Amino acid sequence: MKKLLSILTALVMAVSLAACGSGSGSDGKTYTFASELDIKNLDSCDADDGMSFNAMHAVIDGLMGLDENGEITYAIAEDHQVSDDGLTHTFKLRDAKWSNGTEVTANDFVYAWQRIIKNVGNYAYMMGTGGASIVGADELMAKTENGEELTDEDLDTLGVKAVDDKTLEVQLTTPVAYFEELMTFPCYYPINEEFCEEQGSNYAKSPDAILSNGAFVMETWEPGSTATFSKNEDYWNADAVNLDTLVMNLVQEPTVAAQNFESGNNDFAPISSDLVDQYKDDESFTSFNEGYLFYVQVNFNNTDLQNQNLRKALSLAINREDFATNVLKDGSKEANGFIPSQLSIGPEGQDFRDDAADYTEYNLDEAQAAMDQALAELGKDSVSLRLLYGTDESPMDTMATYLQNAFSQLEGLNIEMVATTKQDRIYTKQANRDFDLACTRWGPDYSDPTTYLNLMITGNTNNYGDWTNADYDALMNQVATEADLDARWQMMIEAEGIAMSDYANIPVFEKGTSALQNPAVTGLVQRPVGVPYTFTYVDIEA
Structure with a gap:
């Protein structure tokens, strides 16, 4: 691949990267976005991946959305009132239409949430x-x-109701300070009931099976290849949309995406670590915090891994700074806890990571000492563990290889690599507890520490390792109902400390992304929380 890229680069030496991009033509402005990932579907009830969220957000607006600076603003809602006790939220909806001409109503939200x-x-x-x-x-x-x-x-007992076509009322069990931000997340998007029921199981699986009330309308979709979108002329905020066409090039390997960028066929192309040195000094190069925490999930159903010293040895054996700086080189950085940096700001204006302790370090001597202690406690000469990872979720394979080398430094530990796909990793092997250690990741759904801390509550659907701790659960129950923001903040700091001190999961790195971005393009909104990219405000200089 490197040889192929070198040949291509030589052929286009005379072409400036600044001139790249789809740009403006006789058919108007077209913006092309490349991704290593595919779109699963556009069903807010089912899709759970960033690329599907990107596509879904291109065609659907929720109650709240993002402005051109990535700040929370009104979308389908034009007004939001909260009761004095914080338990009743009332949204007034603006006049907006679905792409089949029907009005967006409060019932569209009730139906979607019940569904x-x-x-x-x-x-x-x-x-x-x-x-x-x-x-x-x-x-x-x-x-x-x-x-x-x-x-x-049963469903009518859910605390959401359409007071009338333009008034949505939501009842909560406890005040939620970040409620407006939640309303930007895809699972709270509206669905036109009549259309969805007509489509049945085909809903949101093709351009003809999805309605738009957002900035764009999906025109074509070839899974694993390309999706195209056109400007929605009936969009309530159509004046803010500059593009005529949005193109998503799907499942493009980074080297290919870079080639297409250089030839003008991509305006945005994420690149892998082995391409960073080649492009890092170019004006088209950019890197930013992606928001994902990559970590090792530990299966506590494995009796060996129930030994705390074994888990401690695994954590101490990882040189996270070396991995992020010298291997990934894409803006990623070592993880010091389970809550990433730049996620959540506390009542006093401080980043959670700055307020909490650091729970990771690299010390191979101490790692071996913990390993020796674990073997003694287990009464064994060696331990064998399977390390599960997906080969189609970069840089998971790079992380897995690095961890294999790191863990192999521990005498008495044997590592078996188990390579599979992301879907099989999560929904088959992890869901069925068929793993010992799993390379996994989590992207924040909202900017509160609970988006990570909830993952370790006993019985949480994503707690595939089945770690359980009564003190942790009790503390998180308090967090869920605590109205005093200062007290709640300290509870979350304490909760993370309980989990990390017990090596409930083993954090590895906070993901950064390096990409090539057409310098003529402005207005792409990137956030490390919720929907990764917003295309509504993208513009291209002529």
């Missing part, structure tokens, strides 16, 4: 104490977990 719980959607938990704390959500999810099929009467 995600009824269908046990991947983000259903965010309706309850794992997110918005909507009245009745936890009780309804408990029924579905017990195998009960929810009736219409």
